[in-house]
Amino acid sequence: MQENNATVASAASNEDIIAVQDLNKWYGEFHVLKSINLNVRKGERIVICGPSGSGKSTFIRCINHLEAHQRGNIVVDGVELNEDIKNIEAIRREVGMVFQHFNLFPHLSVLENCLLAPIWVRKTPRDQAIETAMQYLERVKIPEQAHKYPGQLSGGQQQRVAIARALCMQPKIMLFDEPTSALDPEMIKEVLDVMIELAGSGMTMLCVTHEMGFAKTVADRVIFMDGGEIVEQAAPETFFSNPQQPRTQEFLEQILQH
Amino acid sequence: MATPHQSLPDLPPPATQRGLLGWLRENLFSTWYNSILTVVIGYWLVTTLVPLIDWAFFSAVFTGEGPQSCAPEGACWIFVYERLGFFLYGFYPEELRWRPDIAFLLFAITVVPQFFPTPAVIKKWLAIFGLTGLPVAGYILIAGGHFGLEPVATSRWGGLMLTLILAYVGIIAAMPIGTALALGRRSEMPIIRGICVVFIEFWRAVPLITILFMASVMLPLFLPEGVTFDKLLRALVGITLFQSAYMAEVVRGGLQAIPKGQYEAAEALGLGYWRRMRLIILPQALKIVIPGIANTVISLFKDTTLVLIIGLFDILGAVKSTLSDPAWGNVMAEGYLFVAFCFWVFCFGMSRYSHRLEKKLETGHKE
Amino acid sequence: MQSEELPVKPGRPKPWNDPRIRSVVFQLLAIAAVIWIGYTLFQNTVNNMASRGISTGFGFLDETAGFGIIMSLIEYNETMSYGRTFLVGLANTMLVSGLGILLATIVGFIVGVARLSSNWLVAKVSLAYIEIFRNIPLLLQIFFWYFAVLGALPGPRQAVNVGDIAFMSNRGIVLPKPIFEPGAGLMGLGLLIALIVTFILARWAKRRQAATGQIFPVLPVGLGLIIGLPVLAYFITGGPVSWDIPELGGFNFRGGITAIPELGALLLALTLYTASFIAEIVRSGIVAVSKGQTEAAAALGLPPRRILRLVVIPQALRVIIPPLTSQYLNLTKNSSLAVAIGYPDLVNVFMGTTLNQTGQAVEIVAMTMAVYLLLSLSISILMNIYNRAVALKER
Ligand SMILES: Nc1ncnc2c1ncn2[C@@H]1O[C@H](COP(=O)(O)OP(=O)(O)OP(=O)(O)O)[C@@H](O)[C@H]1O
Numbered sequence A: 001m002q003e004n005n006a007t008v009a010s011a012a013s014n015e016d017i018i019a020v021q022d023l024n025k026w027y028g029e030f031h032v033l034k035s036i037n038l039n040v041r042k043g044e045r046i047v048i049c050g051p052s053g054s055g056k057s058t059f060i061r062c063i064n065h066l067e068a069h070q071r072g073n074i075v076v077d078g079v080e081l082n083e084d085i086k087n088i089e090a091i092r093r094e095v096g097m098v099f100q101h102f103n104l105f106p107h108l109s110v111l112e113n114c115l116l117a118p119i120w121v122r123k124t125p126r127d128q129a130i131e132t133a134m135q136y137l138e139r140v141k142i143p144e145q146a147h148k149y150p151g152q153l154s155g156g157q158q159q160r161v162a163i164a165r166a167l168c169m170q171p172k173i174m175l176f177d178e179p180t181s182a183l184d185p186e187m188i189k190e191v192l193d194v195m196i197e198l199a200g201s202g203m204t205m206l207c208v209t210h211e212m213g214f215a216k217t218v219a220d221r222v223i224f225m226d227g228g229e230i231v232e233q234a235a236p237e238t239f240f241s242n243p244q245q246p247r248t249q250e251f252l253e254q255i256l257q258h
Numbered sequence B: 001m002a003t004p005h006q007s008l009p010d011l012p013p014p015a016t017q018r019g020l021l022g023w024l025r026e027n028l029f030s031t032w033y034n035s036i037l038t039v040v041i042g043y044w045l046v047t048t049l050v051p052l053i054d055w056a057f058f059s060a061v062f063t064g065e066g067p068q069s070c071a072p073e074g075a076c077w078i079f080v081y082e083r084l085g086f087f088l089y090g091f092y093p094e095e096l097r098w099r100p101d102i103a104f105l106l107f108a109i110t111v112v113p114q115f116f117p118t119p120a121v122i123k124k125w126l127a128i129f130g131l132t133g134l135p136v137a138g139y140i141l142i143a144g145g146h147f148g149l150e151p152v153a154t155s156r157w158g159g160l161m162l163t164l165i166l167a168y169v170g171i172i173a174a175m176p177i178g179t180a181l182a183l184g185r186r187s188e189m190p191i192i193r194g195i196c197v198v199f200i201e202f203w204r205a206v207p208l209i210t211i212l213f214m215a216s217v218m219l220p221l222f223l224p225e226g227v228t229f230d231k232l233l234r235a236l237v238g239i240t241l242f243q244s245a246y247m248a249e250v251v252r253g254g255l256q257a258i259p260k261g262q263y264e265a266a267e268a269l270g271l272g273y274w275r276r277m278r279l280i281i282l283p284q285a286l287k288i289v290i291p292g293i294a295n296t297v298i299s300l301f302k303d304t305t306l307v308l309i310i311g312l313f314d315i316l317g318a319v320k321s322t323l324s325d326p327a328w329g330n331v332m333a334e335g336y337l338f339v340a341f342c343f344w345v346f347c348f349g350m351s352r353y354s355h356r357l358e359k360k361l362e363t364g365h366k367e
Numbered sequence C: 001m002q003s004e005e006l007p008v009k010p011g012r013p014k015p016w017n018d019p020r021i022r023s024v025v026f027q028l029l030a031i032a033a034v035i036w037i038g039y040t041l042f043q044n045t046v047n048n049m050a051s052r053g054i055s056t057g058f059g060f061l062d063e064t065a066g067f068g069i070i071m072s073l074i075e076y077n078e079t080m081s082y083g084r085t086f087l088v089g090l091a092n093t094m095l096v097s098g099l100g101i102l103l104a105t106i107v108g109f110i111v112g113v114a115r116l117s118s119n120w121l122v123a124k125v126s127l128a129y130i131e132i133f134r135n136i137p138l139l140l141q142i143f144f145w146y147f148a149v150l151g152a153l154p155g156p157r158q159a160v161n162v163g164d165i166a167f168m169s170n171r172g173i174v175l176p177k178p179i180f181e182p183g184a185g186l187m188g189l190g191l192l193i194a195l196i197v198t199f200i201l202a203r204w205a206k207r208r209q210a211a212t213g214q215i216f217p218v219l220p221v222g223l224g225l226i227i228g229l230p231v232l233a234y235f236i237t238g239g240p241v242s243w244d245i246p247e248l249g250g251f252n253f254r255g256g257i258t259a260i261p262e263l264g265a266l267l268l269a270l271t272l273y274t275a276s277f278i279a280e281i282v283r284s285g286i287v288a289v290s291k292g293q294t295e296a297a298a299a300l301g302l303p304p305r306r307i308l309r310l311v312v313i314p315q316a317l318r319v320i321i322p323p324l325t326s327q328y329l330n331l332t333k334n335s336s337l338a339v340a341i342g343y344p345d346l347v348n349v350f351m352g353t354t355l356n357q358t359g360q361a362v363e364i365v366a367m368t369m370a371v372y373l374l375l376s377l378s379i380s381i382l383m384n385i386y387n388r389a390v391a392l393k394e395r
């Protein structure tokens, strides 16, 4: 699966659930992702940060093939991502994603949002799907909102529903793309609490976020991206206290000023 | 990782994504069914468009005199050229056509700058002239009867001139009526609101053709004995009623889009109803509704063709009446294409304009 | 216009400054104006009609019409009454509007989706279609199809022959007419059974999916049944349907069903014109479903066709249906342009010929307008109910 990937920091092992090798992507003539290499172990929690436009979103969206890449390969849970529809769908079943703008289905109630994929993709009997959905809604602490519609909830509540919706598929990996950056400050905490709880349960997580407190508490590794490449990666303690690259230092200074 | 990170260079995308080939691959032949579609549609386009273009341009006859210069395999544009006067003015006496020409020159001077970057003051005065002076000047010029101008009966008006008159008068008459109706429909007085709702919904529910029929057969019955209306005026009354109902709905949309805070702020300043509307609400609302108005103008412009059913000679009527001239053989396609082109240029241009304005308004609101 | 507001003193305002009194006075004036206008018009009309010797009332509806109509869906001949001409016109309006709505919806949806195709050529051809057809007056399009295209077809003797079964000439399009013999009933029965079975199947599939999670392909199976069973019945009973194929006899065709060219031209023009608007509506409805929605659904592992059915279509329809119905209303109103080429719709037959013969302008105009009013009113009531039912729940 993984041969001589020279630049990968963490040693590749059989427990790797995501292996990205020499990933390159272009938007037209624009080179967005430049030779990205990354291996993620099962249960590992990774935080990705970097300035705006550095390609963070593009990168994690490549992992469940919301964006197609042009060169390199991505193996998720032993399945190689290529243009094969079956492979893509198989991977998406195992990878949950939470978006910046929630993207809940406005025409479905909260519960129905959570039932849609288990019923139509996993082919779960309805009663059982409802049971699972209610469990997860309880876990994100909004079981009482199950019959409301997304438009009737606050931003923080919507994002927690979005997390529950992704968890209902019982994925092995969760991707988060700036889950708190569209939220008001008082709502950020309720979402982060849910994510911290999730991290505690051993879920593999890839999280694009600028919440450095969150990174310090839960991350196993922090990755800094700039200009479409991974500039630096390290455990949070070293990353924050002793960044190696000038660009990282600059970025951290800016972030921590706020 | 103590060594400073070296930035990787920007590479060009893989060859399959680049250049003409990459474009073709992505946009025309991305999957097998896209390839089939491309080939089938491409074949169909080539087999229909090539002969059509050949007929309309390459084999067509543009110069020459009379029907005998025309060839059967090409379009006979001489026909349009020779009848152009009739298509543009109808039966308006040839030696007096300079009068409508001046009117339309004035019209062009008033209207054209509105679509281009022009200082706002100039735009404003031109618009005021367009709503007040121009109709008067146009009427005096075209109808005659004053200042020593020879009168020309409305029954002799026709062609594109008539089409433009119908559309222009319909719009400027409908603008104030429509605005008043819109304000009425949002009034807090139930009876006023009721009257406006009934009026608006009635005219919107029935087809224009029935309104024109009504105007032409019933209007004479409604008026006191001895008062007569000529056919053109009757059509104009019908069109105005119809258009003002649509205009009212467009303006109402604009009024609704103004945030409630604006109404409250205006009230808090102690302004009375009419001042609130005139100084605060309407200026904002009318700006938002310009694209909507442009869209109703497009519809109205197309709808003016209906007057030929009650016997007026608009451009379509004028062209249609000449098509049966046996001397020219079959020039139907040429005639209808000419009219279609006239309408298309105007309507398409107008719709682009309104689209652009909509985009601008959208971004303007976000700022 | 009211101007300077007096400094507000405690106590009652002057009556002419009291908004409530103002509003009452204003409204009373409005009522008075409406009544006065109505009364004047009424008086004038009565006087005018009296002086022209026109009788009033709906008595004329029972009189003999005495004119023929080239196409009628219900039985009609010239000995029948004016009232009957109203019904004939109404039925013809319904026919052309119904067919037009059906065809325009089909064409409009196809073009609207094609407009968003990833195939550049398909998208551009759709765009060209939309921009051409909606920017040319409908009446012109009707004339074009009627005079320049259908009118240019040869006479019946040189008719365009489509596989010896259908013919296109300047007298219209003649199609074979099915004749049902005994046994054909079985085909109908087959269709009915297929429909019922499909319905039951759909309910069963839904229950089974809820219970076990298994998905049953209702659509293909149902379609197969609905087409398959009647075909099966056809062969079992030994082909009980024969076709009355039109034949040239003398100067025209005998047999078959004839669609008069007026109907063909009107239908073609209405369909193509309205479809260009529907296509835009469909396109903007689909575009209105944000990319985030499809992405979220895709990220959950839903395959494209399920994303379409479960996420995109339900949301797009909410945006599409209200303007779509107003297009349906427009098409119905526009069908009155029939009068320009002589298709016998309501306006042509009733507001045209019948009005000319009887002179009962007020009654006839009122009846005709009432038809359209009723139609618009009922549709907008239905729309309001629909909008309330599907309105997205917001805070
Ligand atoms: N669909 C697209 N077409 C062309 N360029 C794109 C597209 N999407 C993103 N880009 C460009 O790719 C670059 C990376 O975008 P990306 O969204 O991955 O950045 P990001 O790191 O997530 O930034 P942010 O913090 O603002 O979300 C940006 O320069 C952006 O302009």
Ligand SMILES: [Mg+2]
Pocket (backbone or CB within 6 Å): A056, A057, A058, A177, A178
């Ligand atoms: Mg991003």
